[in-house]
Amino acid sequence: MMRSRQIKEILIRYVFFLLAFISIAILAMILFFLVREGVPVFDEVSVKNFFLGKYWYPTADPPDFGILPLILASLMVTGISAAISIPLGVMTAIYLAEIATPRVKEVAKPMVEMLASLPSVVIGFFGMVVVAPFLQDVFEIPTGLNLLNASLMLAFMSVPTITTISEDAIASVAPELKEASLALGATHWESIIRVIMPASLSGVSTGIILGMSRAIGETMVVLMVAGGAAMIPGSVFDPCRPMPASIAAEMAEAPFRSEHYYALFAIGLVLFIFTLMFNFIADYISHKHRQVGAATL
Amino acid sequence: MKKKTIGAILKTGVILALVVCFATVAWAEKLSIKGSTTVLPIAQKAAEEFMKIYPDINVSVSGGGSGNGIKAIIDGTTDIADSSRFIKQKEVAMSVENGVYPVPFAVARDCIVPVVHPSNHIDDLSLKQLRKIYQGKIRNWEAVGGPDLEIVVISRDTSSGTYEVWEDIVMEGARVYPGALLQASNGAVAQAVAKNKYAIGYIGLSYLNKELKALTVDGEAASIENAIAYPVSRELFMFTKGWPTGKTMKFINYVLHPNKGQKIVSEVGYVPLY
Numbered sequence A: 001m002m003r004s005r006q007i008k009e010i011l012i013r014y015v016f017f018l019l020a021f022i023s024i025a026i027l028a029m030i031l032f033f034l035v036r037e038g039v040p041v042f043d044e045v046s047v048k049n050f051f052l053g054k055y056w057y058p059t060a061d062p063p064d065f066g067i068l069p070l071i072l073a074s075l076m077v078t079g080i081s082a083a084i085s086i087p088l089g090v091m092t093a094i095y096l097a098e099i100a101t102p103r104v105k106e107v108a109k110p111m112v113e114m115l116a117s118l119p120s121v122v123i124g125f126f127g128m129v130v131v132a133p134f135l136q137d138v139f140e141i142p143t144g145l146n147l148l149n150a151s152l153m154l155a156f157m158s159v160p161t162i163t164t165i166s167e168d169a170i171a172s173v174a175p176e177l178k179e180a181s182l183a184l185g186a187t188h189w190e191s192i193i194r195v196i197m198p199a200s201l202s203g204v205s206t207g208i209i210l211g212m213s214r215a216i217g218e219t220m221v222v223l224m225v226a227g228g229a230a231m232i233p234g235s236v237f238d239p240c241r242p243m244p245a246s247i248a249a250e251m252a253e254a255p256f257r258s259e260h261y262y263a264l265f266a267i268g269l270v271l272f273i274f275t276l277m278f279n280f281i282a283d284y285i286s287h288k289h290r291q292v293g294a295a296t297l
Numbered sequence B: 001m002k003k004k005t006i007g008a009i010l011k012t013g014v015i016l017a018l019v020v021c022f023a024t025v026a027w028a029e030k031l032s033i034k035g036s037t038t039v040l041p042i043a044q045k046a047a048e049e050f051m052k053i054y055p056d057i058n059v060s061v062s063g064g065g066s067g068n069g070i071k072a073i074i075d076g077t078t079d080i081a082d083s084s085r086f087i088k089q090k091e092v093a094m095s096v097e098n099g100v101y102p103v104p105f106a107v108a109r110d111c112i113v114p115v116v117h118p119s120n121h122i123d124d125l126s127l128k129q130l131r132k133i134y135q136g137k138i139r140n141w142e143a144v145g146g147p148d149l150e151i152v153v154i155s156r157d158t159s160s161g162t163y164e165v166w167e168d169i170v171m172e173g174a175r176v177y178p179g180a181l182l183q184a185s186n187g188a189v190a191q192a193v194a195k196n197k198y199a200i201g202y203i204g205l206s207y208l209n210k211e212l213k214a215l216t217v218d219g220e221a222a223s224i225e226n227a228i229a230y231p232v233s234r235e236l237f238m239f240t241k242g243w244p245t246g247k248t249m250k251f252i253n254y255v256l257h258p259n260k261g262q263k264i265v266s267e268v269g270y271v272p273l274y
Helices: A002-038 A047-052 A068-099 A102-117 A120-139 A147-171 A175-183 A188-199 A201-217 A220-225 A243-251 A259-288 B002-027 B040-053 B066-075 B089-097 B127-135 B161-171 B186-194 B246-256 B261-267
Strands: B029-035 B057-064 B080-083 B102-116 B152-156 B181-183 B199-204 B233-241
Touching: A002 A259, A047 A068, A068 A102, A068 A147, A068 A188, A068 A201, A068 A243, A068 A259, A102 A147, A120 A147, A120 A220, A120 B186, A147 A201, A147 A220, A175 A188, A188 A201, A201 A259, A220 A243, A243 A259, B029 B040, B029 B066, B029 B246, B040 B057, B040 B080, B040 B246, B040 B261, B057 B066, B057 B246, B066 B080, B066 B089, B066 B102, B066 B233, B080 B246, B089 B102, B102 B161, B102 B186, B102 B246, B102 B261, B127 B152, B127 B161, B152 B161, B152 B186, B161 B199, B161 B233, B181 B186, B186 B199, B233 B246, B246 B261
Parallel strands: B029 B057, B029 B080, B152 B181, B152 B199
Antiparallel strands: B080 B233, B102 B199, B102 B233
16 A cells, blocks of 8 residues: 555656656757757858848848848847837736726736737737838838837737736735835835835846747737838838748748758747847846845744 | 437447548548649649549648748658749759659749739839839839839748749849848738838739739730730749659649649639640
8 A cells, every 4th residue: 555655656756757858858859950950051151141241132142141130120129119018018017916996907907918819910910901001101101011010019919928927026015015115104106116116026027028038039920010121220110020020931932951941040049049048037037036035023 | 218329329320420431531542732822722722623523532732832842842741742933953952862853744824913002003114124123223103104102112032932933034133122021922912012002012913903003014914815925924833753643643634634723723813824
């Protein structure tokens, strides 16, 4: 009897270990595959020309594999969308966690989370058919498929991530802190800004970084609304082509194991490194600023 | 009690039916077709009609692009590859290395048509004007006799078959300038041009619709009747692994038959060859 219980225990341990191991193994294999299929491009083009080259003509003869316009486009789209989504997302989170009445929160929170369940192709379609003509008319620009449009759509997509995680962080701040602050005569606003926000900083930052990493990796939306011009954008009204859009648009037709194919995998590798960095930053912040215990006696 | 028996009989019946279904699927011969989304409508429709005649052959059709289709021929994972371009030297070398000899069959002809917004009063552009527009040398419609508006150039992703034909015939090897917008499909180009009075794009003949104005090139209109004289046209291919035999041959024969497959070709908006 005792023995069978022990065996069961050991068995369960191994099963769980195996399951955890599988997901890590898959990640390792994907990384291996990316490196194996991406690195050969550097036989064809120097590392410097690949990262700093200004022209992306993968199928021309001779081809140009400069991904600087693509990297800059990705960074600019992500930066501008963050500038829109961070204030929007964090303020929504503060409102939901601190200000909204329970009844409002009950309705509003699921609605914000529902934004996250919108398929990206639907958001892309919205951007293409509704937002693009709108931008074109309002700003009198030649095309509405541009950096600004893509940033707006990506901001829509990262707001729910930022709001949900931030709201959880703000709501889980120990009530003692808030009560102490109010007891000391601080107003509600002062308590939010001086006490609650610093206490929930790690959670809020994690939310922001995860929201941004979602934006930089998003493919369908930028493919549909960013315009796709492989040039370094000069203004927010210029069309641009972020990295994921280039991969998605060209991969299907790139001849197997050609330089173009390798170059696209190398872009994938660059993209992977970007999102990995975002995740490391999120992890670092959430550990560094983790609040240990509530300051009560 | 009685209800139970009826239930049991029903259940057995359903299970039997399922088993029979699976069995027939398993026994039927399989023919897989993969590749260019341009050729897809032909392959799809031909496969449907083909299976009515040969119910024992199960044809599965998927897209994925010309490159992917030819890759599948090289790997041996498909029977027929659709392609909107001819096979490349490198791909031939790779398939021969794998012991596969790809055989091309031209199945249809497609015209690629420059399109503008219906409000644009331009009707005709020469190949040279088109080239200059796509090189970014002509930036305003006024230079080609149109309204005083900036030109928004819309192109396809550089590895699509449509782009390659455009590059070959219109650009003659010159590069499309980096400021050109990129769309990932014929449908997306049509959508973008229909929404933008500044725009010019190019699409396959079958994607023309009322919201777009097709231009004539060097005075030649793109149409099924005028396909030979029209300058920007290409052949569409199906590739097989070696000279086709058995089910593959039956399908290729069906597609090339003037009263069967070639009729489908014109039904879906391309130009029949036979």
